[in-house]
Amino acid sequence: MGTxxxxxxxxxxxxxxxxAVVVFNFFLFRILPAxxxxxxxxxxxxxxxxxxxxxxxxxxxxDQPLFPGQFLDFMGDxxxxxxxxxxxxxxxxxxxxxxxxxxxxxxxxxxLSTVFSTIIGVVLGIYSGWRRGGKxxxxxxxxxxxxxxxxxxxxxxxxxxxxxxxLGWFPASGHxxxxxxLTGLDRLADVLNHLFLPLLTLTLAYIGEFYLVMRxxxxxxxxxxxxxxxxxxxxxxKFVLRxxxxxxxxxxxxxxxxxxxxxxxxxxxxxxxxxxxxxLGLLTYNALSxxxxxxxxxxxxxxxxxxxxxxxxxxxVYGYFDPRVREA
Amino acid sequence: xxxxRRALAILVAAGMLTGLGLSGSAxxxxxxxxxxxxxxxxxxxxxxxxxxxxxLRAIETPEYELLSMQYNLLFGFSQDDMSAVPSLATEIPTxxxxxxxxxxxTWTIKIRDGVTxxxxxxxxxxxxxxxxxxxxDQNWSTFTNYLPFTxxxxxxxxxxxxxxxxxxxxxxxxxxxxxxxxxxxxxDMSKDxxxxxxxxxxxxxxxxxxxxxxxxxxxxxxxxxxxxNKDYFEGAPTLDRVIFKRYTNAETMVQDLRAGEIxxxxxxxxxxxxxxxxxxxxxTNVGGSFSYSQMSFNQCYVQKSCEQSTGHPALEDLExxxxxxxxxxxxxxxxxxLGGYGTPGTTIVVPTTTFWHWEPGAxxxxxxxxxxxxxxxxxxxxxxxxGDGVRNMPGGGENxxxxxxxxxxxxxxxxxxxxxxxxxxxxxxxxxTQAVTDSKLIDAWLASxxxxxxxxxxxxxxxxxxxxxxTTDQCGSWSDTCYSNPExxxxxxxxxxxxxPEERQGIVHExxxxxxxxxxxxxxxxxxxxxxxRSDRWEGFQFQPKPDENGDGGYALFQYGNFSxxxxxxxxxxxGAAGGGSSGIPAAVWIGIIAAVVVVxxxxxxxxxxxxxxxxx
Numbered sequence: 001m002g003t004x005x006x007x008x009x010x011x012x013x014x015x016x017x018x019x020a021v022v023v024f025n026f027f028l029f030r031i032l033p034a035x036x037x038x039x040x041x042x043x044x045x046x047x048x049x050x051x052x053x054x055x056x057x058x059x060x061x062x063d064q065p066l067f068p069g070q071f072l073d074f075m076g077d078x079x080x081x082x083x084x085x086x087x088x089x090x091x092x093x094x095x096x097x098x099x100x101x102x103x104x105x106x107x108x109x110x111x112l113s114t115v116f117s118t119i120i121g122v123v124l125g126i127y128s129g130w131r132r133g134g135k136x137x138x139x140x141x142x143x144x145x146x147x148x149x150x151x152x153x154x155x156x157x158x159x160x161x162x163x164x165x166x167l168g169w170f171p172a173s174g175h176x177x178x179x180x181x182l183t184g185l186d187r188l189a190d191v192l193n194h195l196f197l198p199l200l201t202l203t204l205a206y207i208g209e210f211y212l213v214m215r216x217x218x219x220x221x222x223x224x225x226x227x228x229x230x231x232x233x234x235x236x237x238k239f240v241l242r243x244x245x246x247x248x249x250x251x252x253x254x255x256x257x258x259x260x261x262x263x264x265x266x267x268x269x270x271x272x273x274x275x276x277x278x279x280l281g282l283l284t285y286n287a288l289s290x291x292x293x294x295x296x297x298x299x300x301x302x303x304x305x306x307x308x309x310x311x312x313x314x315x316x317v318y319g320y321f322d323p324r325v326r327e328a
Numbered sequence: 329x330x331x332x333r334r335a336l337a338i339l340v341a342a343g344m345l346t347g348l349g350l351s352g353s354a355x356x357x358x359x360x361x362x363x364x365x366x367x368x369x370x371x372x373x374x375x376x377x378x379x380x381x382x383x384l385r386a387i388e389t390p391e392y393e394l395l396s397m398q399y400n401l402l403f404g405f406s407q408d409d410m411s412a413v414p415s416l417a418t419e420i421p422t423x424x425x426x427x428x429x430x431x432x433x434t435w436t437i438k439i440r441d442g443v444t445x446x447x448x449x450x451x452x453x454x455x456x457x458x459x460x461x462x463x464x465d466q467n468w469s470t471f472t473n474y475l476p477f478t479x480x481x482x483x484x485x486x487x488x489x490x491x492x493x494x495x496x497x498x499x500x501x502x503x504x505x506x507x508x509x510x511x512x513x514x515x516d517m518s519k520d521x522x523x524x525x526x527x528x529x530x531x532x533x534x535x536x537x538x539x540x541x542x543x544x545x546x547x548x549x550x551x552x553x554x555x556x557n558k559d560y561f562e563g564a565p566t567l568d569r570v571i572f573k574r575y576t577n578a579e580t581m582v583q584d585l586r587a588g589e590i591x592x593x594x595x596x597x598x599x600x601x602x603x604x605x606x607x608x609x610x611x612t613n614v615g616g617s618f619s620y621s622q623m624s625f626n627q628c629y630v631q632k633s634c635e636q637s638t639g640h641p642a643l644e645d646l647e648x649x650x651x652x653x654x655x656x657x658x659x660x661x662x663x664x665x666l667g668g669y670g671t672p673g674t675t676i677v678v679p680t681t682t683f684w685h686w687e688p689g690a691x692x693x694x695x696x697x698x699x700x701x702x703x704x705x706x707x708x709x710x711x712x713x714x715g716d717g718v719r720n721m722p723g724g725g726e727n728x729x730x731x732x733x734x735x736x737x738x739x740x741x742x743x744x745x746x747x748x749x750x751x752x753x754x755x756x757x758x759x760x761t762q763a764v765t766d767s768k769l770i771d772a773w774l775a776s777x778x779x780x781x782x783x784x785x786x787x788x789x790x791x792x793x794x795x796x797x798x799t800t801d802q803c804g805s806w807s808d809t810c811y812s813n814p815e816x817x818x819x820x821x822x823x824x825x826x827x828x829p830e831e832r833q834g835i836v837h838e839x840x841x842x843x844x845x846x847x848x849x850x851x852x853x854x855x856x857x858x859x860x861x862r863s864d865r866w867e868g869f870q871f872q873p874k875p876d877e878n879g880d881g882g883y884a885l886f887q888y889g890n891f892s893x894x895x896x897x898x899x900x901x902x903x904g905a906a907g908g909g910s911s912g913i914p915a916a917v918w919i920g921i922i923a924a925v926v927v928v929x930x931x932x933x934x935x936x937x938x939x940x941x942x943x944x945x
Contacts, residue, residue, distance in 0.1 A: 090548060091380060092524055157579065165583050170912055172587065173580045178551040179369050179571040185915035193912025273576050278550050282576060286377070286549055291767060 006319055014312040021304045026074050028300075029293050083298040088290045095298035098283070103265070105175055106272070106279030109195060110264040113202035118257050120203070121210025122250075128211070129218030129249070130241055140211065148208025156201045156274040163197060170196050173276035198275040202268055206260070213256055218249040251322055255314045262310025266303040367568035370866065370896055372885065373581040373590040377549055377574055381535065382527045383507050384468055389595075389886060390572060396890050397554060397570070398537040399507035402437065402456055402489070403500070405888035408874045410681060410789035412503040416440055416456065417489075420501065432496030432825075433479075437489040443561050445510050446537045453483035458511035460491075460504070466519040473793060474504035476824060496825045498832065502790040510536045540565050540894050550574060566868070566897040585610065585860060592861040594886060598667035601858040609864030616680045616873055616881040617854035619786035620673050621741065623656075623748065624849040625649050628776035628810035631803045637776035637810070642721060642728050647708035649847040650693060654704065655751040657696025662853050665743045669858060673851030675840040676798075677791045680854075680873060680881065683833060684791045686840040698754045705755060712756060719756040728757040730779035733772060736763045741782040744852060748782075776810060782852070783808070789888055791836050795820055798843060811848035859884050868895040 064070050077083065083095035090098050124144070128137040147155070164172035171177065175194050182190050221227065222245055230240045267281025276282070280299065287295040319325045378390040383399060386392055404415035412420060418438045421427020427436055443451040460481045463471045475481075477493040484490055491500055513536050517525065527535050530544055537543075540562070541554035551573045558564040573590055575581040582600045585593045586607070596604070605612050626639030642648045658672030671679070672695065679685045694700055709722035718727045730752075734745035742763055749759045759780070764772070772778045787794035796802060799817045803810035819839050826832035843849075861869070861884065870891035871882025885892050 089379065092526065160580065160583055164587050168587055171589055172583050173575060173589070174550065174573065178371060178573050179553055179569060185919070189915035189918045190912060192918050196912075274580060276550075276575050276577075276580055278547075282549070285576065290377075290379075291765070 003319070006325075007316060010312055010315045010319075014308050017308050018305060021308070022075070022078055022301065025297055025301050025304075026071060029297050030070070078301070083301070084294045086287075086292055086295040088292040089287055089295055090292075095295050098295060099280070099298055099302060102267075102278060102280050102283040105277060106267045106281065107264060109198055109272075109277060109279055110202065110268050111261070112195075113199050113206060113268075114257075114260050114264060116199075116203045117206035118210050118260070121207045122214045122253060124207070125211045125214025125253075126218060126241075126246055126249075129215040129222065130245075132219065137215075141215075144208040144211045147204050148212065150205070151270070152201060152205045152268070153270040153274045155205060156198070156271055159197050159201055160274070170194075172197065175277055194277075198268075198271050198277050201271050201275075205271075209260075210253065210256065214249065214253050217252045218245060221245045221249040224248075251318065254317055254321065258310050258314030258317060259307070262307040262314075263303075265306035368566065368898070369569045369571060370567050370592070370893075371571045371573055371590045372592045372594060373573050373575055373584060374594040375575050375578050375581060376595070378546075378552060378572070380526075381543060381546070382522070382525055383509060384471075384522055390574075393572075393886055394543065394552075394554075395507050396539070396888070397541040397893055398535060398539040398543065399509070400443075400451075400538050401503065401505065401507060403503035405503075405789050405872075407870060407872045407887075407889065407891050409683065410873060410888055411683070412501045416443065416451070416508060433493050435489075435491040435493075435500050437491065437500065439483075439487045439489055440561065441487050443538060444559070445512075446535075446542055446557065447510075447533050449510065449512055449536075450486070451508070451510070451538050452486040453489045454486065455511045456489050456508050457481050457483040458515065459506060459509045462509070462514065463506060466522070468519075471504075471506050473796065474502065474506055475499060498824065498826060502788075502792050505788055508538070510538075512536075540890055541570055560894070563894060565894045567893065570893060582860075585862070588862065588865075591866055592859070592885060594857075594859055596858045596860060598669055598858070601669070601860070602667070604860045609862060610860055611863035612858070612860045613882070613884050614669060614880040615857035615859055615883040615886075617670060617856050618678055618680055618789075618883075619784055620676065620678060620854050621738075621744070621782060621784040621852045622673070622676070622808065622849045623744075623780055623782050623852055624808045625652075625847070626776055626779050626809060627812070627848045628803065630812045631800065631810060633804050634776055634810060638778070639776060640728070640730055640779045641725075642710070643730075643779060645708065646846065647704055648710070648728070651701040651704040651708075651755060652752060652757075653847050653850045654693050654695070654697050654701040655755055656748055656850060656852070657751065658852060660696060661744055661747060664747065665740050666853060666855055670853045670855040673853045675844055675851060676785070676787070676794050677836065677840055678787065678854055681789055681791065683829075684836050686837040686844075688841070688844055696751070698751065701755055717756065718758050730757065730759045732759045732761045733769055733778050733781035734761060734763050735766060735769055735783065737766055738782075738784070740855075741784075745782055773808075774804060792824065795823070795836065795839055798839075798848065809848045811843075811846075813842065813846065816842050856880075857883065857886065859886075863899065865899055866896055867899045868892075868897045870895050 064073070081096065085091070086093050086095055086098050121144075124136075124140050128134075128140055131137055160172045163170045171194050173194075176182075176187070176190050177194070180187075180190060227240060227244055230244050231237075235243075265280060267279050267284060269281035269285055271277070272279050272281035273285055280303070284296070284299050284303075286292075287299060374390060376388055376390045378394065379388065380386065380391060381394060383395055386395055401415050402417050403412040403420070405411070406413040414420060416439055418440050419425060419427070421435055421437050423430065427438075428434070429436075437453075439453040439456065445451055460475055460478075462468070464475055464478060464481075476499050477495040477497045478499075479492040479494050480490075481492075482490045493499070513534070514522065514525075528543060528546055535543060537557070540557050540560040542557055543552060544555045545551075545553040551571055554570045554572075556565045556568050556570075573584075575584075578593075578595075578597050578600055581590070581593050582596060582604065584590045585604070601612060604610055625643045626637065627643070628634035628637035628639055629644050662668060662670045662672055674688055674692075675686055677685045679687070705719060710719040710728060711722075712718060713720045713724040714727075716727070718729065720727055732745060732749060734741045736742070745761055745763075749761055752759055769781060769783070773781065785794060785797075797806040797808060798811050798813075799807075799820050800812040800814070801817075803812065816839060819835050819842075823832050823835040823839070826835065869884045871884060872887040872889060872891055873882060875882035
């Protein structure tokens with residue numbers, strides 16, 4: 001099968017997965033144990049007359065049978081990217097608008113930390129693998145493992161205690177100072193100051209993953225015959241590493257990086273929670289606590305779609321870098 | 329290929345920088361340039377969210393806090409004991425001053441002159457009549473209870489409100505907890521329109537308010553800013569702004585209080601509160617308890633709607649309910665669940681409202697007396713007739729096995745549930761505990777499909793509402809248990825039309841006594857609200873109600889009113905700078921750091937490409 005067949009197959013697979021997610025999303029939020037009308041009236045449902053309740057049900061199409069009535073409505077709305085209005089958290093605001101508003105802080109935070117941790121993790125992983133058993137390898141291995149296994153929220157709390165409470169260098173919460181009238185560069189600095197601790201937490205927490213994958217994949221490659229061949233040809237060690245080893249060892253890391261970017265839209269729930277950073281993670285948390293199901297449904301769908309798309313990208317990139325995959 | 333990749337990397341780096349720059353300048357545009365001095369700003373941290381600023385939809389604590397800052401009541405709640413005091417009304421109407429007619433059916437209330445809305449329109453008696461009539465005409469059921477027996481409410485002139493009732497009533501002095509709305513804003517709206525009305529549009533001068541502060545900025549789920557009304561009729565606040573900053577976790581809130589990012593922290597969990605006690609520059613405050621937690625027994629036996637009730641038949645028996653109440657060690661609950669910050673509960677009228685609260689005397693049921701409880705059950709004929717270790721209904725009926733519901737949203741309730749089921753177990757009664765969400769509990773409660781559950785109330789300062797929840801016709805509405813007692817219903821009606829406050833007090837006491845003795849539910853505890861603030865920066869807090877001799881029991885903020893907000897001022901002693909100081913490194917340093925990173929990355933890539941070229945050569 002040629003390149004075109006490979007791409008086509010991957011795209012179709014991704015689309016099928018997306019449809020499955022949409023269908024799952026529909027049923028997931030309809031088997032949840034709560035009456036949407038009771039939720040809508042926030043526990044004061046008892047005060048509504050049966051007629052008023054019936055009216056509300058009709059408004060939201062809840063009087064129709066789950067299948068096909070509600071299901072077809074839902075699929076139609078999804079295709080039109082109409083996810084309705086948030087019920088409780090942001091009454092009368094559209095789910096898409098609420099999502100987009102929370103998306104940028106998360107892209108800034110999770111996106112940047114993924115970029116930083118990728119660069120640092122991959123570079124460290126390469127040096128560690130290359131100088132296996134050396135001082136840098138031993139120490140970075142230990143540190144990475146500790147950071148990787150440490151719960152993010154705990155790391156976050158420790159950093160708050162150190163940098164915010166004790167040293168007073170950086171603010172512990174929010175994405176900018178409340179009530180400040182800063183403008184221009186001062187405002188930018190304020191945003192960066194607030195970004196610093198959550199960004200540091202996430203970057204530290206993510207480094208380990210990239211580092212470990214890069215290091216072990218490089219070690220695998222360094223043991224291959226063609227590396228020995230290259231060395232036997234007299235290629236300088238630096239170029240053995242750069243031309244032959246790293247290029248091949250990067251493949252698993254590329255998949256991991258692409259997938260990580262897919263997860264950006266999932267937000268970083270624990271870190272956003274600890275730092276009160278208003279992104280998609282906190283939005284998900286808030287929507288869940290408020291039982292705002294339409295909002296949750298939208299957030300879940302976008303987050304899953306992002307993962308599926310980036311997964312597709314990973315597959316395609318992998319296929320590009322490693323022709324063997326296309327033939328498989 | 330290599331060149332493309334490098335170009336790409338540079339593009340990405342440049343893009344990130346411009347992205348940051350853009351977001352910076354975009355942010356800068358919507359910030360108003362600071363003119364002159366920094367406004368005097370007080371920042372309150374809290375963990376509750378504010379979802380709506382529509383006065384008729386308010387439910388959550390921060391929403392009510394905002395109402396008390398933005399709007400006014402006809403009568404307010406006094407600072408010392410929450411009794412009715414003049415607010416928009418100029419005096420408390422009595423028969424002597426001609427405020428109440430001899431038959432008790434007509435109330436003539438004098439309204440303040442010269443109060444204006446934030447848009448300059450005058451606030452008159454017509455606005456008050458409009459608001460009350462709106463509640464009644466559109467049937468806003470959360471509020472209609474405040475306006476019972478109403479025949480008509482009218483405003484014959486700007487400073488007179490005429491309220492006619494069909495029965496002699498004390499309702500005007502309860503007082504109605506309904507904030508007065510501007511008729512010129514809400515006047516033409518249908519109920520549906522009001523439900524959907526956001527009531528926040530700073531560009532258009534909305535909300536239109538009368539209170540000492542007004543909402544000017546609202547970053548949903550994050551923070552909201554109120555600006556002082558320097559023309560406020562009860563006196564201009566010293567503060568220029570109050571900002572509420574909402575935290576998703578109390579831990580970070582307390583760290584921010586320590587770091588000085590915020591000035592006040594509300595509703596602090598016990599462990600964190602302990603860590604703040606005795607800290608320099610921080611004042612902790614054990615606030616009064618306006619709320620209670622209760623364990624309710626299914627009492628849905630008599631009403632028509634109780635046909636589908638699944639309550640255990642043993643719970644119909646007073647002896648069983650009393651025995652269970654006796655097994656509960658309330659002191660122990662307060663100690664182990666609330667860390668001591670609370671008091672054991674007795675009745676549904678909180679002791680903070682001293683005038684109305686009734687406390688059982690010498691004939692009080694014993695607390696935590698398992699032995700006496702067992703003896704009571706033995707005497708009532710509940711024996712383990714089938715020898716399976718569980719008591720049976722008298723005459724060898726079914727096991728005493730109860731379904732016990734606790735709320736996942738209340739860790740305190742879950743903890744208490746564990747302790748209580750342990751004690752009930754020692755009575756030879758088994759329980760199955762189910763921890764559920766609020767909405768699930770609402771379902772079970774409305775269908776009377778439970779035996780026991782733990783929930784709580786934060787009642788009004790006046791006992792009328794909370795007492796009403798035990799009347800028969802509240803079953804399926806606000807009633808905790810579907811308790812029904814004609815004598816109690818009768819007393820409830822009587823306390824609404826008393827001759828004097830003392831007479832009403834007597835009836836209210838009697839009603840509490842009935843509930844205490846009949847045990848439709850066990851009031852477990854009254855919990856304290858724990859607050860702390862930067863005393864090195866601020867002073868002038870006004871406490872409500874009056875603190876006890878230990879200085880406890882008064883709320884510094886989140887009161888029935890806005891006493892503190894109008895009086896908080898910078899501390900005269902101490903060097904603490906006023907306002908939330910923001911930590912962080914300055915813009916110039918950040919620019920330096922970013923420039924350094926770009927130079928390093930560029931340098932590395934340049935060196936690499938040179939290296940490759942050398943290799944080729």
